[in-house]
Amino acid sequence: MKSIRSRLNLTIISTLVLVLSLTAVFLYFRISQHVVSVYDNSLHDKAQALISLTELDEEGLEFDFAEEGVMNEFEPGELAHYYQLWELGTNLLIKSPSLLEADLPLAGIALGHYRFQDLILPDGRAGRLIEINFMPRVEMDDEEEIVETPQPRAITMVYARERKSLDETLFAIGMTIFSIVVAVLLVTALLVWHLVGRGLLPLSILARQVSKIDESSLSARLSQPGEQSLEIAPIIDQLNHLLERLQSAFEREKRFSSNVAHELRTPLSELKTLSEVGQMMPEDREQLIAFFKDVGEISNQMEKVVITLLELARSDAGLLRSDPEEINLSSLCDSIWQMAKNDHVFDKQLIKQIPEGLIISTDREKFSMILNNIFVNAISYSPQEANIELSVEIAGDSLILRVKNMATDLRPEDIVHMKDRFWRKNKSQEGTSHSGLGLTLVYALARILKFDISLDLDNQRIFVITISGVPLVLR
């Protein structure tokens, strides 16, 4: 895995190398072009000087530059220059003494034109020549003599000299450009490394903070030291929200596991003690019968808790499906109330305000579980001999169902906790008869049946559970 810093550095530096190299090549090309042009101009000037010293008079062509002692650079020697002239491109007119037996190359060009060419000089040095085609100047003493002057003919001159100074200049320019490019690259690379590192510092700090977080430090929150960065701030905000959610999920999970363990530990210890103590007193039949009765009750309770937990797990996993059928609401409520009566000893009445023949369409099993849990809670948490009220309200093609009961122990602040798993107003006062999962299951089942559940407690301590969205069958 590559770091962003390395990748950025590599990309920026590679781009810089490419750009600087191209610039350097372009620069070198332009400068060398200019230098060569200057050099060529000097060749051209020299050639023009030689041309100006070439004249045609009545005696024929005269080459003043070839006179002894006029231009010593054409004498044989270490730094000798060279020239050679042809008439009409073929007849050799003259050549510099420095050429000895050698000749300069002749390409042949049109009159008035010139060209440059690199060559190896006869003495073995690298050189450069100019080939120029011109008409010699005609020397006129007076007008009468013009008639007698021979007609000039085109002369081709090749002038050549060493190009060492040019090559040295080009090399020096090349080396200077290369050195500047290397130096700029080095400085830039260091600057890039430093600046990218500085720019990515908030990310590095964030990475360090994140790497320190594990399940034991989920309460930690990420922060950005110094000036807030526009790019990092939303990441930190989102991560902090994520941490918050993760922390609460962990706490919920921990609380849930602890609650499950607690709910199972108490009946398990009851069973264990009953079994161990029972074995100590095989002769005490009366005591043993009481113990067996307790074992039966404990088993039923544990079964209830386990079944509810399984239903919740299925609901959480999305395995529960609604299987609607037409149900007579009044009859169903009666049978659920009767079931509650069979399971619990109480002296309370269900005051039911449901029109006979009201048919709803929903999943019978799940709706029965909802009603059963609501009834059992209402029975358990209302004062003795207080009645439970059940009423309905028709809202278009659906029903609103309300179950009301007196709940003297309940406080308004309890309402928000009532659907929490294992929440009980007073765990100890309720003993082990309630696990605190009833309303959680009601909510889970209602979600599957697409009902809305709301809980209210008024000033008179009347607790109301409202189920809305129960599909009504209209005939």
Added chain:
Amino acid sequence: MKILLVEDSERLQRSLSAGLKRHGFSVDQAFDGEQALRFVKQNQYDTIILDLVLPKVHGLNVLSTLRNDGNNSQVLILSANDQTEDRIRGLDLGADDYMVKPFSFDELVSRLRALNRRLSGIKNPVLEVAGVKIDTVARLVRFDDVVINLTPHEFKLLEYLVRRRGRVFSHDQLIDQLYDAASYVTRNAVEAHISSLRKRLKASGAPGLVKTRRGFGYLVE
């Protein structure tokens, strides 16, 4: 050993107290924190078995009230809370032991015996006085390697007096310490148990361990 069992589960109360009584402990039962504090004010307990999640007053509040009031009864917390923090909090508030539910009844009895030994300062589970050996675990009394058969009441009486050698206990003190509040035990019953204990010891050739301090009570010297 007199125990106050503070537990809100009626079923656990029923089985635990039956089992503890079988092991010779006298057990009073409290079902909530308030009741526990009331019992403690009225009676002297060797050990209190205390659940934590209790109605009315939480177990930890009961414990801290006890310690603030200078009550030195040994407290064994018996709770479904198994987290280390729960144990630390309980022990730091003055509990002497902590057991997590579900528990082994035999282990609970062993821990109660250990607490009892700590209370009396005698670490050996076999008490010995003038050649009479009282095995508090096997609940057997021997003299010259011969077992002396005692009833649970007699054994409880003998163990209590031997553990507190040199101290005189009146009838009322013995009733208070050896029997639970629900048992109706009279002075005559205590005298009858003492007399029977003396007879059984004498019949096996053991020396008369239980002395009477007239007007004060009984002791083992």
